[in-house]
Amino acid sequence: MIDFEYIRATDLASAVGAGAAASTRFVAGGTNLIDLMKLDVERPSHVIDINDLARRDPSLAAISELPDGGIRVGGLARMRDVAWDARVRERYPVVSQSLLLAASGQLRNMATIGGNVLQRTRCPYFRDTAMPCNKREPGSGCSAIHGINRTEAVLGTSERCIATYPGDLAVALVALGATVHVHSPNGQERALPIANLHVVPGAHPEVETVLRPGELITAIDLPALAAARRSLYLKVRDRASYAFALASAAVAVELDGRNIRDARVGLGGIATKPWRSREAERLLVGKQATEQTFRAAADAALAAARPQRDNAFKVTLAKRTLIRALTEVTA
Amino acid sequence: MTMYRKPKPPRRASLGQPLDRVDGRLKVTGGARYAAEFAVPNVAHAVIVTSTIARGRVKSMDTSAAEKVPGVIRVFTPFSAPRLPGAPKPGPHPPSQNAGAAQGGGPQGRQRQGQGGQGPAARGALSMRVPTVLQDDGVRYNGQPIGLVVADTFEHAREAAYLVRVRYEYETAVIDWSTAALNKPEDVHPLGGERTVTRGDVAKGLAGAAVTVDHTYITPLENHNPMEVHSTLAQWEGDSLTLYESTQGITSVRNTVARHFGLTPDKVRVVAYFTGGGFGSKGGPWSHETLAAMAAREVERPVKLVLTRRQMFGPVGGRPRTEQRVTLGATSDGTLTAIRHHSKSTTSTIEDWVEPATSQTRMLYECPNVETQYDLVRVNVGTPTFMRAPGESTGTFALESAMDELAYALKMDPVALRLKNYAEKDPESGKPWSSKSLRECYASAATRFGWSRRTPEPRSMRDGRWLIGYGMATATYPARRAPAGAVARMMPNGTAWVRAGTQEIGCGTYTSMSQIAADALGIAPAHVRFELGSTDMPENPASTGSVTAASTGSAVHDVAVALRQKLVQLAISDPQSPLHGAIESDVRVVDGRLTAGGLLGKSDTFAALIVRNGDQPVEVTVASRPGADAQQYSMHSFGAVFTEVRVDPDLAIVRVPRIVTAHAVGRILNAKTARSQIVGGVVWGVGMALEEETLIDPRTGRYVNADLAEYHVPVNADIGTINTAFIEEPDEHVSTVGAKGVGEIGITGVAASIANAVYHATGKRVRELPIRLERLL
Numbered sequence A: 001m002i003d004f005e006y007i008r009a010t011d012l013a014s015a016v017g018a019g020a021a022a023s024t025r026f027v028a029g030g031t032n033l034i035d036l037m038k039l040d041v042e043r044p045s046h047v048i049d050i051n052d053l054a055r056r057d058p059s060l061a062a063i064s065e066l067p068d069g070g071i072r073v074g075g076l077a078r079m080r081d082v083a084w085d086a087r088v089r090e091r092y093p094v095v096s097q098s099l100l101l102a103a104s105g106q107l108r109n110m111a112t113i114g115g116n117v118l119q120r121t122r123c124p125y126f127r128d129t130a131m132p133c134n135k136r137e138p139g140s141g142c143s144a145i146h147g148i149n150r151t152e153a154v155l156g157t158s159e160r161c162i163a164t165y166p167g168d169l170a171v172a173l174v175a176l177g178a179t180v181h182v183h184s185p186n187g188q189e190r191a192l193p194i195a196n197l198h199v200v201p202g203a204h205p206e207v208e209t210v211l212r213p214g215e216l217i218t219a220i221d222l223p224a225l226a227a228a229r230r231s232l233y234l235k236v237r238d239r240a241s242y243a244f245a246l247a248s249a250a251v252a253v254e255l256d257g258r259n260i261r262d263a264r265v266g267l268g269g270i271a272t273k274p275w276r277s278r279e280a281e282r283l284l285v286g287k288q289a290t291e292q293t294f295r296a297a298a299d300a301a302l303a304a305a306r307p308q309r310d311n312a313f314k315v316t317l318a319k320r321t322l323i324r325a326l327t328e329v330t331a
Numbered sequence B: 001m002t003m004y005r006k007p008k009p010p011r012r013a014s015l016g017q018p019l020d021r022v023d024g025r026l027k028v029t030g031g032a033r034y035a036a037e038f039a040v041p042n043v044a045h046a047v048i049v050t051s052t053i054a055r056g057r058v059k060s061m062d063t064s065a066a067e068k069v070p071g072v073i074r075v076f077t078p079f080s081a082p083r084l085p086g087a088p089k090p091g092p093h094p095p096s097q098n099a100g101a102a103q104g105g106g107p108q109g110r111q112r113q114g115q116g117g118q119g120p121a122a123r124g125a126l127s128m129r130v131p132t133v134l135q136d137d138g139v140r141y142n143g144q145p146i147g148l149v150v151a152d153t154f155e156h157a158r159e160a161a162y163l164v165r166v167r168y169e170y171e172t173a174v175i176d177w178s179t180a181a182l183n184k185p186e187d188v189h190p191l192g193g194e195r196t197v198t199r200g201d202v203a204k205g206l207a208g209a210a211v212t213v214d215h216t217y218i219t220p221l222e223n224h225n226p227m228e229v230h231s232t233l234a235q236w237e238g239d240s241l242t243l244y245e246s247t248q249g250i251t252s253v254r255n256t257v258a259r260h261f262g263l264t265p266d267k268v269r270v271v272a273y274f275t276g277g278g279f280g281s282k283g284g285p286w287s288h289e290t291l292a293a294m295a296a297r298e299v300e301r302p303v304k305l306v307l308t309r310r311q312m313f314g315p316v317g318g319r320p321r322t323e324q325r326v327t328l329g330a331t332s333d334g335t336l337t338a339i340r341h342h343s344k345s346t347t348s349t350i351e352d353w354v355e356p357a358t359s360q361t362r363m364l365y366e367c368p369n370v371e372t373q374y375d376l377v378r379v380n381v382g383t384p385t386f387m388r389a390p391g392e393s394t395g396t397f398a399l400e401s402a403m404d405e406l407a408y409a410l411k412m413d414p415v416a417l418r419l420k421n422y423a424e425k426d427p428e429s430g431k432p433w434s435s436k437s438l439r440e441c442y443a444s445a446a447t448r449f450g451w452s453r454r455t456p457e458p459r460s461m462r463d464g465r466w467l468i469g470y471g472m473a474t475a476t477y478p479a480r481r482a483p484a485g486a487v488a489r490m491m492p493n494g495t496a497w498v499r500a501g502t503q504e505i506g507c508g509t510y511t512s513m514s515q516i517a518a519d520a521l522g523i524a525p526a527h528v529r530f531e532l533g534s535t536d537m538p539e540n541p542a543s544t545g546s547v548t549a550a551s552t553g554s555a556v557h558d559v560a561v562a563l564r565q566k567l568v569q570l571a572i573s574d575p576q577s578p579l580h581g582a583i584e585s586d587v588r589v590v591d592g593r594l595t596a597g598g599l600l601g602k603s604d605t606f607a608a609l610i611v612r613n614g615d616q617p618v619e620v621t622v623a624s625r626p627g628a629d630a631q632q633y634s635m636h637s638f639g640a641v642f643t644e645v646r647v648d649p650d651l652a653i654v655r656v657p658r659i660v661t662a663h664a665v666g667r668i669l670n671a672k673t674a675r676s677q678i679v680g681g682v683v684w685g686v687g688m689a690l691e692e693e694t695l696i697d698p699r700t701g702r703y704v705n706a707d708l709a710e711y712h713v714p715v716n717a718d719i720g721t722i723n724t725a726f727i728e729e730p731d732e733h734v735s736t737v738g739a740k741g742v743g744e745i746g747i748t749g750v751a752a753s754i755a756n757a758v759y760h761a762t763g764k765r766v767r768e769l770p771i772r773l774e775r776l777l
């Protein structure tokens, strides 16, 4: 960890103003950023603590109703508060579950929603400065492609990077089609679909989102969506708790009898960004909720998978995870 | 008001009682001080710089940027570090040389002393361990210490450590253990044993078998990862050194560090009042103790050195990989005709260390024809070492999996197969067991588990979607006792101070030793103040290999008995004592009050005795050592582990809802701490079976999952019920207190029991640990 300047922001305008400077990072819960700083992976010269912003403007950490029946979650709301919110649990079970199956109780008390969706990959080579990594040091090479790559991605990869997006919540959010609200340094607010927030690595693995320097996530809107009530997050991992997903599925389904009227599918643990599978959704909508339908959807979801030496099992596992999630959510 | 005085409840001996830990309160309130927590004025902080290649030489190190970081005091490199007169050269050396030196050059250095990995020979090996303390420019694994930064704060030292630029001369590292060259047979020296041990004729035994099974089992590289990372605080006063140290063995740390600096051991004092887990990785010193002491001497300030979690992977040992081929032959009624067990394991290129995985195979079952053999491959990784039940943990996975495979091949119940081959005496030495209650263990655990409900066909038991599997395995670990000393003193207030230079590594030593002393003296445990953890106390063995209860326990017992005797004699010879003239053997002591059969109504107390002694405490010192019994008997603990697993057939998720155990480990000193040892071992066994593996990058030898987010050990949610029981069998052949030790045995047999249950559930035999889900998908 290098010496850095620590700034406690008190209002949004100065936070985003300062945040736009080079080598500057916001810190919210700090559970990802500080960790990476200790490992010398993140080396900001300035760290802006944004926690006090919520004191000035409580809506930044609040969970509130939207007029259309959706729910707005403040960017500084803690994972724990969102996970246990009665409205979220009732109307968006997939969101609550994705949070409760993530990290640990202690981490969920600290970590924020904004920080959570922006958490960085757990690729071990990214987290070890002794090893080349295109994401950390553009052009240095990818150590994972010919290295130990059991936990790496099979979807959305490139020759430059196969690092998995590790978070759970964002997988649920892309499935639901949530909207991210961003406050920009020029004072503007902008809103974007969460599916557009993260980008696949392509030729530039160092670019992970479309956020510009200084842009701060102020809120995330969960849309009014009939399917969301019948939703579920299934996470498969190496131990029963406190581990990142090897494969996960966020599913939401609206049924008409056994007929699938609407379906949303997000996949986690297997892709370079929170993955929404429209291919799977297309094969579900209008069909009967049968194992055959689910199987076809799962095959379609993983059709583009490009496994590596150690992670070929993820293709099978992800399909079965999705089939199981769809089976349970339509049961 | 009652007419009659209630009779006092008979006073129960404190030994065996589930006494709460006497240090529990200190621990949960932060009052227990660990090595890095000693407040030493003017302390400087050191951070180790580690290599980023696995093999080669350090050509140069540019420390200029590091030295510019504010607060940096000094950066040590292989080129600038002072030469230490007694630091051993990295090897590997012929172990004969090591063993001889370790045993003080005595002729017994090479003798086979006790089975398993932690006999006396093992202790010798520990004190000859080869550290990497900047004495040469060689790099022998990725993550090896190659430099040290000392600064005013930990943060400055760490920042500077990242800024040291290293240029290397690369050599091709040997990483792949499967293609690495085997040591020549004459260069394979398992601790305390021979490479190949045979009895009878295995080929003949196999020829006469109706059924044989022959498979290879693999256990991965693992790293200990106790909660408390290794840490040292080094402080010099003149040419005397004090080390506050996180260790399981203060004596070996003292002796080794003294030797590195060319000092006599009395110049070094090692203090370890609490150690936050070690599991073998703190059995003896590594590099950081000497590095901290070296830095402290050079910068003329106390130096604190705390490893990072990443540095727990490589510089402080781990379990080596093993590849074990087990061949069993049996007649159709299940009688074993042959056992062959060959184990190949990895070591570093610095030092040879053999995982003693075949020890249990020579003694666990009656069988006339047995052959065990070791092979070793040197790869560019950190030196392996003892890790919870070294040998028996990995070895029972192979042997007890193979026994399960044999049971299936014979269509025989796995418990019945084991009973069929029950060894009534040690089949290796022919000696009688000092005690053995394994039959009772099988019966107790099987009954409590409900083994009779098991239908043997794989995939024949289900609960809804879940496949259910029942599996079992035998647990075993040697019982050993080493020389130990203790001093005890009766104070004027009637409390006793007892001291022994042992260690508290979380096992409950403070508590059980207080109980032993209390009973032997005839006072309440609360009136005993037991102290440990300093080399100026009587010498005791390292807290490894389950020796503490038997060794230190016997010394504490003996010293308390001697003190009681001295006090009783003082009383009966003191004209002022109410017990003056009583016969010694008539004197009883309860709660510090002395009474004598012949002197009704008269009593004296320890406190009064000392007051009459002019307030002079009475003190006794003893040195206690194992007697001739160790030669006459074969001494082992035994147990049985029964496991239920549930496997999701699609997602290959394995859950372990319950494990039922029974162990016979001699007398139980404290029912609570003993149970905790078993539970801890079983939990680790679950991790060993399903989760633990250190991953090494195949090209660079870099430790890949070097943190606790990616190196998985069980979390609470992984653990169902663990139902333990002890078969009490006080064993006075092993130790005066009748205890055999309970630290290591808990993990043995667990991985096999789980793997066997997974086979029963799924029909898939997984012979490579951990049983990750892709191995079942």
Ligand SMILES: Cc1cc2nc3c(=O)[nH]c(=O)nc-3n(C[C@H](O)[C@H](O)[C@H](O)COP(=O)(O)OP(=O)(O)OC[C@H]3O[C@@H](n4cnc5c(N)ncnc54)[C@H](O)[C@@H]3O)c2cc1C
Pocket (backbone or CB within 6 Å): A025, A026, A027, A028, A029, A030, A031, A032, A033, A034, A035, A075, A076, A079, A101, A102, A103, A104, A107, A110, A111, A112, A113, A114, A115, A116, A117, A118, A119, A166, A167, A168, A169, A215, A216, A217, A218, A242, A243, A244, A245, B709
């Ligand atoms: C051991 C461990 C296990 C874990 N397991 C899981 C798991 O199973 N599933 C899972 O999903 N997560 C898991 N996590 C990750 C955890 O959920 C994240 O670390 C956490 O959510 C990050 O939130 P934070 O507020 O602490 O972020 P910080 O560390 O404060 O910030 C993270 C990043 O986001 C940026 N940032 C923060 N807030 C904002 C904002 N409002 N606007 C713009 N930028 C912002 C920061 O600059 C930084 O780059 C685990 C973490 C650990 C340490």
